[in-house]
Amino acid sequence: MMEILLILAHPDQSSLNHAIAMAVRQALEHEGHRVIFHDLYLEAFDPILPVREIPRDGLLDPVIARHCSELIRVDGIIIVHPNWWGQPPAILTGWIDRVIRPGVAYRFVGDDSGEGVPEGLLKARTALVINTSNTREERENQVFGDPLERIWRDCVFGLCGVHEFHRSIFRIVVTSTPEQRATWIKEACDLAVRIF
Ligand SMILES: Cc1cc2nc3c(=O)[nH]c(=O)nc-3n(C[C@H](O)[C@H](O)[C@H](O)COP(=O)(O)O)c2cc1C
Incomplete structure (x- = not known):
């Protein structure tokens, strides 16, 4: 049994993203895993970082403190979201x-002022990002450079030491059949069942 954090960011409850997240949650629970699920829009998650939370020892809002305690202890992380402006x-x-x-x-190791070498602190070793998009693969790669790959693989999970990184991109949603x-x-x- 693993504990897996599942984060969904899509405002429409009837979206493909929502359907994917609900199905993945069910599939993992069926396997005996414990899924901690957050539908960020449904929970009206406040995305604005207040100044007081910027310092490492800053005072955290209780909602954020709970998210942090979940993030640090889970065995795996899944993020489901659409590609919006490559972000x-x-x-x-x-x-x-x-x-x-x-x-x-x-x-940051060596220099706590934020210029040292980053060292990951999460227990999770594996992350899965599931994206949907309306752009063909060649155009995404050649024209836009697939920024979501860099953001999640390198800037976020790589920096936090989560090196087993998986990503699925489902496209093209707008012309897809049921x-x-x-x-x-x-x-x-x-995929989720296979990697967790
Ligand atoms: C604000 C906004 C920005 C978007 N930007 C992009 C984009 O940069 N590239 C892209 O392929 N699709 C873009 N889309 C289309 C979404 O990726 C697409 O609607 C979504 O993946 C479809 O999944 P859904 O049915 O779950 O919404 C954008 C959609 C919105 C609403």
């Missing part, structure tokens, strides 16, 4: 700002 939705960027904190997710979406949902579940 995560702002609510999720704010979750990164507030929850992936120094002293919780990473620390059958295609069902196949994607199953693929997401199969």
